Amino acid sequence: MNTERISGKTIKEWQKTLPLIRKIMAGQEVFWRNPEYRPVDTAFKSIALSYKDVADAQARLKRFAPFIAEIFPQTREGNGIIESLLREIHNMKKLLNLQVKVPVRGTLLLKCDNLLAVSGSIKARGGIYEVLKTAETLAVDKGLLGFGDDYAILATDKFKRFFSNYAIAVGSTGNLGLSIGIVGAALGFKVYVHMSADAALWKKQRLRQCGVTVVEYETDYSQAVAAGRQQARSDPNMHFIDDENSLDLLLGYAVAADRLKEQFDALGRVVDEKHPLFVYLPCGVGGGPGGITLGLKFVFGDHVHCFFAEPTASPCMLIGLMTGLHDKVSVQDFGLSNITDADGLAVGRPSGLVGKTLGSLISGSYSVADKTLYRLLHTMADQESIFLEPSAVAGLTGPTGLLNTPEGRGYLHRQGVIENMSDATHLVWATGGGMVPEPVMQAYYAKGAASSAYA
Numbered sequence: 001m002n003t004e005r006i007s008g009k010t011i012k013e014w015q016k017t018l019p020l021i022r023k024i025m026a027g028q029e030v031f032w033r034n035p036e037y038r039p040v041d042t043a044f045k046s047i048a049l050s051y052k053d054v055a056d057a058q059a060r061l062k063r064f065a066p067f068i069a070e071i072f073p074q075t076r077e078g079n080g081i082i083e084s085l086l087r088e089i090h091n092m093k094k095l096l097n098l099q100v101k102v103p104v105r106g107t108l109l110l111k112c113d114n115l116l117a118v119s120g121s122i123k124a125r126g127g128i129y130e131v132l133k134t135a136e137t138l139a140v141d142k143g144l145l146g147f148g149d150d151y152a153i154l155a156t157d158k159f160k161r162f163f164s165n166y167a168i169a170v171g172s173t174g175n176l177g178l179s180i181g182i183v184g185a186a187l188g189f190k191v192y193v194h195m196s197a198d199a200a201l202w203k204k205q206r207l208r209q210c211g212v213t214v215v216e217y218e219t220d221y222s223q224a225v226a227a228g229r230q231q232a233r234s235d236p237n238m239h240f241i242d243d244e245n246s247l248d249l250l251l252g253y254a255v256a257a258d259r260l261k262e263q264f265d266a267l268g269r270v271v272d273e274k275h276p277l278f279v280y281l282p283c284g285v286g287g288g289p290g291g292i293t294l295g296l297k298f299v300f301g302d303h304v305h306c307f308f309a310e311p312t313a314s315p316c317m318l319i320g321l322m323t324g325l326h327d328k329v330s331v332q333d334f335g336l337s338n339i340t341d342a343d344g345l346a347v348g349r350p351s352g353l354v355g356k357t358l359g360s361l362i363s364g365s366y367s368v369a370d371k372t373l374y375r376l377l378h379t380m381a382d383q384e385s386i387f388l389e390p391s392a393v394a395g396l397t398g399p400t401g402l403l404n405t406p407e408g409r410g411y412l413h414r415q416g417v418i419e420n421m422s423d424a425t426h427l428v429w430a431t432g433g434g435m436v437p438e439p440v441m442q443a444y445y446a447k448g449a450a451s452s453a454y455a
């Protein structure tokens with residue numbers, strides 16, 4: 001245990017001002033309401049990004065659609081737009097409700113980012129977007145490409161040769177490296193992925209097959225990022241994709257919101273004062289859930305309520321927001337290990353960008369034990385035939401937690417939506433799993449079976 005002071009206060013003092021800290025330090029699952037949450041009118045006053053920035057990202061992805069369709073045939077059905085389906089998970093809702101006093105009413109939907117084309121995780125949004133933007137900027141600057149061109153030309157050898165003069169680097173727990181590596185290599189870039197110790201072996205192998213240079217570290221994610229940043233600093237032709245600080249990553253994720261609105265419209269699903277939308281987002285460093293929250297707030301305003309989900313061993317965003325210390329604090333400072341099988345979420349220190357600039361848009365945050373993650377993974381497979389990786393099921397305990405904890409219920413009262421819960425939509429973001437090799441998935445499933453399934 002850390003006996004030093006954290007921002008001038010001892011652990012005991014922190015525990016006194018923030019009672020949840022004791023439970024967090026004991027590795028217990030907690031649900032936290034963010035007292036700094038604000039209505040959009042107030043919150044957006046201090047956010048420098050506007051909806052126009054998201055629209056700009058959306059337009060860029062449209063320009064690239066012919067290129068994406070050209071090099072990734074599995075995206076042709078969607079005309080080169082990488083987007084995931086919504087699925088109602090009724091069986092899962094029934095089972096989750098068996099465990100609690102206050103049942104979840106309304107509709108429980110799953111956002112199937114595990115099936116996103118190209119990389120099978122939420123990183124196909126932000127990660128791929130930033131690579132494409134980097135490529136576009138280089139090609140336009142050198143006069144090789146105009147915004148009105150058919151971007152399918154980027155798949156030609158001429159462009160591959162051009163991009164081979166440039167490099168892209170990233171630090172990753174796995175999935176971000178995978179997304180960036182696959183697209184970066186397809187464009188012709190030299191790609192360096194700095195992988196933390198928790199990254200799965202199959203992700204490293206897959207990247208090496210694509211011709212990506214994988215640099216391995218014995219340490220955790222924050223160190224892998226620092227090493228990547230350092231490498232890029234010394235090379236003017238290397239672009240570093242900064243998972244902790246990148247606005248482009250955020251905007252790539254934010255595009256999900258408009259597309260979700262279109263999907264809701266097509267289904268006749270309404271989101272308004274009487275029909276609140278609750279979204280549960282697994283959180284690692286915070287870029288994915290932060291960017292999606294930003295987009296959702298532009299589109300649905302105060303009628304959407306976004307909650308972040310983290311492992312009990314790595315609740316970095318929760319601790320960062322709760323203490324107000326953001327990237328100045330790590331889970332290790334509070335005696336936690338940051339060791340979890342939820343490798344996409346194994347992050348000890350949160351993004352300062354997300355916590356500081358978007359914190360007032362986040363309704364709350366909660367934690368989930370690895371054992372629960374395995375149990376959920378197993379149940380999702382049995383009940384819904386949906387196979388997710390451990391990180392990707394963390395959203396599933398959000399709806400019951402919201403309705404069955406004092407903090408969650410306190411939130412619903414304060415927001416004046418407790419009476420509207422029968423007409424609510426609960427959207428659980430399934431963030432990955434689509435590329436997990438069969439034997440690895442079988443091992444996850446077996447582990448879930450061993451940790452006493454729900455039914």
Ligand SMILES: *Cc1c(COP(=O)(O)O)cnc(C)c1O
Binds near residue numbers: 345392431433
């Ligand atoms: C990366 C990742 C997340 C979280 O995204 P961050 O941007 O790190 O917060 C969630 N789930 C999976 C499967 C991921 O790979």
